[in-house]
Amino acid sequence: MDFRVVCSLIGRLILAECASMAVPLALALGYGEESAASFIASMAVCLVVSYVCIEQGVLKDEKLTMREGIAVTGLGWLSVTVLGMLPYLCGGYLGLLDGIFESISGFTGTGATVIPDLSPLPSSILFWRMMTHWFGGLGIIVIFLAILPQAGQSSVYMYEAESTGPTSERVMPRLHEMTIALFKLYIFLTSVAALVYFLCGMTPEIAVTHAMSTIGTGGFSTYNDNAMHFASPVVEIWMTVFMILAGGNFGLYYKIWRKGPHVIRQNTEFKAYILILALAMTAIAADLVWAKDLDALTAFRYASFQVGSLSTTGFVSTDFDQWPAFSKGVLLMLMIMGGCAGSTASGVKVSRIVLLVKNAAAVVRQKLAPRHVVEVRMNGRLVDEDTLMRVGQFFFLYIFFILVWTLILTACGLSTFDSFGLSVTTMGNIGPAFGIAGATCTYAGLPAFVKAVLCFAMLLGRLELYTLLVMLRPDFWQTSHRW
Amino acid sequence: MRTQGLGLFWLLMGRVTFYFAAALLVPFAAALYWHESFALTAAFLFSAVFSALLGSAFTYHARHHFQQLTLREGVFFMTLVWPLAGFIGMLPFWLSGALPDFTTAFFEGISALTTTGLTDFGLIDGERAGVPQSLLLWRSLLSWLGGLSFVMILVTVLPHVSGCFGMTLTARQMIYFSPVWNRMRTSMRQGAAIYAVVTLLAILLFLLAGLKPFLAVTQAFFTISSGGGPFFSFSDYNSPALELATGFVMILSCVNLLLCWKAWDIRRPLLLLQDTELRVFFFIALGAGAILSLHFAGNNVMAPLDAVRCGFFDAVSFLSTNGYFFGSMDGWSDFDRMMLLSLPLIGGCMGSAAGGIKVLRIMILMKISWAGLRQTLHPHMVVSIRLDGLPVAAKIVGRILSYFFLYFVAFAVFSLVLSLSDMSLMQAMSLTVGCLTSTGATAALYGIADLSAFPDWVRFVCSLLMILGRIEIFSFLVFIELISRHTTQRHW
Numbered sequence: 001m002d003f004r005v006v007c008s009l010i011g012r013l014i015l016a017e018c019a020s021m022a023v024p025l026a027l028a029l030g031y032g033e034e035s036a037a038s039f040i041a042s043m044a045v046c047l048v049v050s051y052v053c054i055e056q057g058v059l060k061d062e063k064l065t066m067r068e069g070i071a072v073t074g075l076g077w078l079s080v081t082v083l084g085m086l087p088y089l090c091g092g093y094l095g096l097l098d099g100i101f102e103s104i105s106g107f108t109g110t111g112a113t114v115i116p117d118l119s120p121l122p123s124s125i126l127f128w129r130m131m132t133h134w135f136g137g138l139g140i141i142v143i144f145l146a147i148l149p150q151a152g153q154s155s156v157y158m159y160e161a162e163s164t165g166p167t168s169e170r171v172m173p174r175l176h177e178m179t180i181a182l183f184k185l186y187i188f189l190t191s192v193a194a195l196v197y198f199l200c201g202m203t204p205e206i207a208v209t210h211a212m213s214t215i216g217t218g219g220f221s222t223y224n225d226n227a228m229h230f231a232s233p234v235v236e237i238w239m240t241v242f243m244i245l246a247g248g249n250f251g252l253y254y255k256i257w258r259k260g261p262h263v264i265r266q267n268t269e270f271k272a273y274i275l276i277l278a279l280a281m282t283a284i285a286a287d288l289v290w291a292k293d294l295d296a297l298t299a300f301r302y303a304s305f306q307v308g309s310l311s312t313t314g315f316v317s318t319d320f321d322q323w324p325a326f327s328k329g330v331l332l333m334l335m336i337m338g339g340c341a342g343s344t345a346s347g348v349k350v351s352r353i354v355l356l357v358k359n360a361a362a363v364v365r366q367k368l369a370p371r372h373v374v375e376v377r378m379n380g381r382l383v384d385e386d387t388l389m390r391v392g393q394f395f396f397l398y399i400f401f402i403l404v405w406t407l408i409l410t411a412c413g414l415s416t417f418d419s420f421g422l423s424v425t426t427m428g429n430i431g432p433a434f435g436i437a438g439a440t441c442t443y444a445g446l447p448a449f450v451k452a453v454l455c456f457a458m459l460l461g462r463l464e465l466y467t468l469l470v471m472l473r474p475d476f477w478q479t480s481h482r483w
Numbered sequence: 484m485r486t487q488g489l490g491l492f493w494l495l496m497g498r499v500t501f502y503f504a505a506a507l508l509v510p511f512a513a514a515l516y517w518h519e520s521f522a523l524t525a526a527f528l529f530s531a532v533f534s535a536l537l538g539s540a541f542t543y544h545a546r547h548h549f550q551q552l553t554l555r556e557g558v559f560f561m562t563l564v565w566p567l568a569g570f571i572g573m574l575p576f577w578l579s580g581a582l583p584d585f586t587t588a589f590f591e592g593i594s595a596l597t598t599t600g601l602t603d604f605g606l607i608d609g610e611r612a613g614v615p616q617s618l619l620l621w622r623s624l625l626s627w628l629g630g631l632s633f634v635m636i637l638v639t640v641l642p643h644v645s646g647c648f649g650m651t652l653t654a655r656q657m658i659y660f661s662p663v664w665n666r667m668r669t670s671m672r673q674g675a676a677i678y679a680v681v682t683l684l685a686i687l688l689f690l691l692a693g694l695k696p697f698l699a700v701t702q703a704f705f706t707i708s709s710g711g712g713p714f715f716s717f718s719d720y721n722s723p724a725l726e727l728a729t730g731f732v733m734i735l736s737c738v739n740l741l742l743c744w745k746a747w748d749i750r751r752p753l754l755l756l757q758d759t760e761l762r763v764f765f766f767i768a769l770g771a772g773a774i775l776s777l778h779f780a781g782n783n784v785m786a787p788l789d790a791v792r793c794g795f796f797d798a799v800s801f802l803s804t805n806g807y808f809f810g811s812m813d814g815w816s817d818f819d820r821m822m823l824l825s826l827p828l829i830g831g832c833m834g835s836a837a838g839g840i841k842v843l844r845i846m847i848l849m850k851i852s853w854a855g856l857r858q859t860l861h862p863h864m865v866v867s868i869r870l871d872g873l874p875v876a877a878k879i880v881g882r883i884l885s886y887f888f889l890y891f892v893a894f895a896v897f898s899l900v901l902s903l904s905d906m907s908l909m910q911a912m913s914l915t916v917g918c919l920t921s922t923g924a925t926a927a928l929y930g931i932a933d934l935s936a937f938p939d940w941v942r943f944v945c946s947l948l949m950i951l952g953r954i955e956i957f958s959f960l961v962f963i964e965l966i967s968r969h970t971t972q973r974h975w
Contacts, residue, residue, distance in 0.1 A: 066860060287903075325902035325911060332908070333895055356888045363885050364960050367644075368554065368968075385881065392884025393855045396848050399891060403825060410818040411778075416929075417909040419817070466859045473856060 001067040001477070006075065008057025009158075011050040013076045013144055014083060018046035020131065021087070028124035035122040038091030045086055049079075067476060069157025073141055074471045077162075077463060080140055081107045087128050093121060097448055104455045106132030107140065108462035109344060111219020111314040111431035114451065116444045118224050123205065126222045130209040136462070137216025137344035138186045138250070139163070145176065146183035161467045165249075165341025166352050166391045167383075172254075181254050189253075190215045193242045200235050214242045217345040219314025219431035225440070227315040233301055236317050240308040244277060247312040247339030266380045269351040273340050276350070280307045280334055284327045291324040303327075310334050312345035314431025321438035328434060332421065335428045336402075346429035346461045348398055352391045354378060359388050397465055402427055405457050412450050426454045427461040490548025491664060492556040495640075497541030499564055499632065503571045504534035506628055507621075510575070514617035523615055526579035534571050552662040555965060557640045562962040565950040568632060569593040572625045576604075581618055590934070590942040595622055596629035597949040598710035598836060600806050600923035603935050616697065619714065623704035627682065630708025630836035633953060634678050634740055637834065638670040645957045647882045649844050653834045654742045654754070655871050677740045677747075678836075682707050685732040692728035702729075709736040709837040711805035711923060713932070717796075718810045726796050726809065733803040737764060737831030759871050760832050764802075764842045771826055772798035775819060784814040801826040804838040806917075806924030820928045824913055827920040838921035838952055840890060844883050846870070851880050889956045893919060897948050904941050906931065918948035 021043050028036035064072070084107060085099030094102060098114045105112045106129055118126065135143060141162040145155050156175055160168050172178040194211035198204055206222060213220050223229035227239060248270055255263045264270055281304045288299035305317040311334040320331065338347010358376045366374045376383045402423045409419035414436060421433030432439050436446070443451065460468050470476055511527035573582075573592030582588040587603050594601045604614065604622065642650050642660035651660075661667065685707045689699035698715070705712055706729060717726060738761065746754040755761065776794030780787045793809045800807040801823045812820075830839015850868040858864050868875050894915055901911040910929045917925035926932075934942055951959055 070859070325906065325908040326899060328908050329899045329902045329911070333899070356885075357892075360885050360889055360892075360960070363882065364957070364964050367957075367961055368964060385877070389851075389877070389881050389884065390855070390858070392881065392888065393851055395891075396884060396887050397852050397855075399887075400852070407818070407821055407825065410816070410821040414817065416817045416821045416824070417907075419821070420909075466856065470856050470859045476860070 001065060001071065002058070002060070004056065004058040005060050005064065006057070006068055006071045007053045008059050009072045010076050010079055011053025011055075011057055012148075013072075013080055013140065014046050014050035014053065016144055016147065017080050017083060017140075018043050018050060020135065021046070021128070023131065024087070024124040024128040027127050028122065031123060033122035033124055035087070035091050035124045038087050038089075038093075039124065039128075041090040042083075042086030045090075046083055049083065064155060064157055066157045069155070069159075070161045070467055070470060070476075072158050073161035074463065074467050076141065077107070077459065081136075081459070084132055087125060091125065093125060097451055098444075101443070101451050101455055102129070103132060104458050105431075106130075106218065106220065107136030108429050108458040109133055109137050109216055109218045109313075109346065110426060110429040110458050111213070112426065112437070112443050112454075112458075113220065114442060114444045114446075116442050118222060123222070127205070127209060129220050130212045130218070130222070133216040133218030133220055134190065134212035135216075137218065137246075138182065142179050143183055146179040162463065163342070164346070164464055165349055166355060166387055166394070167341075182250050185250055185253055185257070186215065189242075189245065193238075196238050196242075197235070200232070200238060202230075202235075210239075211242075214239060214313060214315075215246045215344065217243065217246045217312040217314075217339065217343070217429075219309075221315070225316075227305070227309075227317045236301065236305045239315060240305050243308045243313045243315070244274075247308075247343050247345045248273065249340045249342035250344075251342045252340075268354055268378050268380075269340050272354045273350045276334075276337065277307055277311065280311075280330050284323075284330055287324055287326045287330075291326075306331065307334060310430055310432070311337060311347070312339040312343070312430070314425075316432055316439045319439045320432075321434055321440070332424060335424045335430050336398075338428050346427075346464075348395060348428075351378065352395060355383060355388060355391045356395060359392070394465065398427065401457070401460065401465070405453060408453055409450055412447055414446075414450070422450075422454065423457065426457040429458060429461050488547065488549070489556055489559060490545045491552050492559045493541045493545035494548050494664075495556075495560045496564060496567060497538045497545060499568060500534050500538035500541060500571065503568060503628065504531050504538060506624060507531035507534060507571075507575070509624060510617045510621040513620055514615075517616055519615050519617050520579075523575070523579045523581075523617060526575045527617070527621070529578060530571065530574035533574065537571075548664075550664045552640065552643060552664065552667070554643065554961075557644045558958055558961045558965060561636060561640055561644055561954050561958045562950075564632065564636070565593065565596060565953060568628075569596050569946070572596055572628075575618065575621055579618070581614070584939075586939040586942050590946050591622075592625065593946040593949055594923065595625035595710065596632070597921050597953045598626055598629050598633070598708045598804070598838070599918060599921045599949050600626075600705075600710050600712035601917065601926065601934065601945070602712055602714075603933050619701060620697075622712075622714070623701035626708045626710035626712070627704035629710065630736075631675065631678055633836050634674045635671050638674045638741065639667040641955075641958075644961065645955050647879060648886045648955065648957065649833060649841070649847065649879060649883055652843060652847075652870060652875060652879065653739055653760075654745045654758075656873055657745055658741055673744050674740065677744045678707075681735055681738075681740070681743075685735060688728040688732055689725075692725045693722065694725065703732065706732045706805060707736050707836075709733075709804045709831065709835070709921070711800070711807050713808075713924075713927075715807075717807065723792065726792060729807070730796060730799050733799050733805055733807075734765075734768070736805070737803045737835050737837045739832040739834035740836075741834040742832075757871075760843050760846065763846055764832055767826075767829060767842070768799050768802050769795075771802065771822060772796075774798075775822060778816070778819060782814070782816060785810075797823060798826065801922065801924070802829060803831055804920050804922040806922045806927075808924065808927070812928070823928055824916060824925050827916065827922040827925060830920060838919075840887070840920075843870075844886065847875060847880060847883050848887060851884070886955070886957065889960075890919070893948075893951060893956050897944065900944055901941065904937055906937070914945065915948065918945050919952040921949060921952050 025039040081104045084103035088094040088099040101114050139162045141158050190211050193214055194208045197207035285300040285303035288294050302318045306320050309315045310331045338349055339345025341349045341351040362374045362376050405423035406419045410416055418435035422437055425433040437443055507530050514524040569592040573588040576582040576591055577588035643662050685703035686699050689702050746752050772795035775798050776791045779790035779794050796809040804827045827839050829845050830841050831837025833841045833843040854866045858866055898912045898915045902908050910931050913929045914926040917923050
């Protein structure tokens, strides 16, 4: 592995991040806020770091090796998220750990905030928060590849290291065209969401920021009480629609755009996703009506919003911490499931759950008919044994890490249920949990060690475990190999 | 293709019923000897006679049976033997009036049989009053029989129904499980012999530790079957010798009985010492005990010496899915509770009467995860893992991954169902873990000492869950699939 190549690419990533900071800087200058100074300082630091990296680094013509690709993605995410805390730190709004936490929470699309009160913050800082959601949602690597003039085959490993899902399915043969297409789709969806929110009565800036947070499945808001601030069923319905859309496979949306809506009929994952969400909404609504004596319409309003939100984004429209145990349980399971593969959400992903269930059914059928050839199909295509194994392994590792984080968090003094909720929500990049980090709380009161552990959990969940974990193996860094 | 009968199924059910009938004579004799109430003695006698009659009916039904076990017979037996045995087991409780409610009595029977240990028994206003000695004897005997039944199923039927989930990997893959009836009878005898030897050893240990003969026998029955239960208070005795003895017996209850048999059969005791699974089990037990002791001592919950006693005892108790507590839970932090909640999920060794996912499967899951990391770098690599130096087939690894998923789904679904009752989500989850791993006391960690405050349907769901844990979930799915095929298809 050639470190210089990795260095040079990471330098370019940081340069791109620096350029993106120009937007909130413009906002700050426009409003005359003092945060302009902190943005200038952050951009200066980023420029210096990227200059050093690019000078030390070397661009090469051949294809990046797989290790280099993984290193760029992993280290790139680490550097971008850590440097993303500079605006918070330079302006004195947050300390070092808190700043890193907020930045990681932003880029990974978690939406867990350590800021107890958002109102004194200048709008440019709040805008930067939401921008981090937007960039991290689709993926900083994907956006980077889309903007970079000569991406192509040389970057395929970078793309695969960041992309989510059990298989690396590509909608288009050329990587660069595909990243551009995905980026365009992303911008389009965000603009539509912003327009709809504006028409629902939000100011342009609020509409744009919340659209970025919705389509990036983040969960940050510019208000302390999150989506409860709007107190409007219309806004909530539209937010639910866009949140569910953002939890779908963007590659699928591209296919629909090109070939028409009949493509959905073949896509098992999306159908399963919608079905599961519908079932969850009905179950929770019924539970709320039965246990909390709400009327059916209100119950369905809250249920649909929280179901759509807690499987991907993390917006809060009501204090679901007060909900009965069954509803909380359903929400917890949704958080573990997450969104579809190829969406901006995290979690185990619906396609993996579908594959695991189908595999279990296949094992049962195989037992009853040992001489039959039992196949597992998804999206119309046959799934091979290798993929099924990998999916099984991923699921085990995911649950294993949730248990490990729960143990560590309880050792730090949190209650078991709160720890479990926190582990699930940070691994799944959702945001709100139960109890100490519940619907109406922030993460501000947590001990520092807990925040550090959760930072790692958020990154692990966003990069689907393996990209980060493989970098922990010492033999990954040996430069003697030629691959 | 011969017509599918269920001859062996009826035969096996008949045999089980006869064994229970014979077993019921023991507390009957004890009740006579101790001059206990007429209702109780009559209940035992009636249950014994009823079981004997039932057994004859089953055996008569099985007079035309084939020699080789079919999948249908295996699945039906594995799933239905538990409700049947639970029904017979609960008859003394129900008929004698000790537990007049049917659901409560049935739950008690299933809880004893699946060696879970949750009990509503002997409660008067929430306090555990004195129970008749013969009933306590029967309760412990039922637990022992539950462990024995599980071991029987393990050596005969289970390998053919769900053996691909790791069963064939035990004892260095040296054991061949035959589906032929005569061979199965021999295996059953061998399994019972080993189980009896281990039980005698346990009784001896308890006698040496100073327990009276009656308590020694009942405690041995409870502990060796990894049942546990709140019938015995260790803090009353405050005797390190007793705790040591119990600890040793608890470890015995987790040892792979098949491995023991194989070691004895080929006269190689080294087989036990070289077994990786057993070593890993010890490592986990000692490690967890050390962590808990350090945490207890560090938090000044109790004196250092007591912390060590408590930490190791509770760790081994929960890892072996017994569920004994040493003393009270005053001053415990949530970390201690979470540790004790997670240990039963690992469980004992494959081939023992303990519950949980089993150490062997956890080992394979961890190994494949570590190897899978390398596969990220080399996507076309063929990953192979080894256990005890022998390669593990990829198909089995895939099945074990599938099993883990099934286990999680069972946990998720039943936690949700139980949360519909008047308990918090954490309590529902701990109760689900307790029933699924046949531990029971995990619910007590979060406040549910017994199910007396909950409606009948909760007890019914828990009974189902306990059975599910014993039959390793997969058999139940096959059972459902068989039933649904039978009702939706015609056989011609």
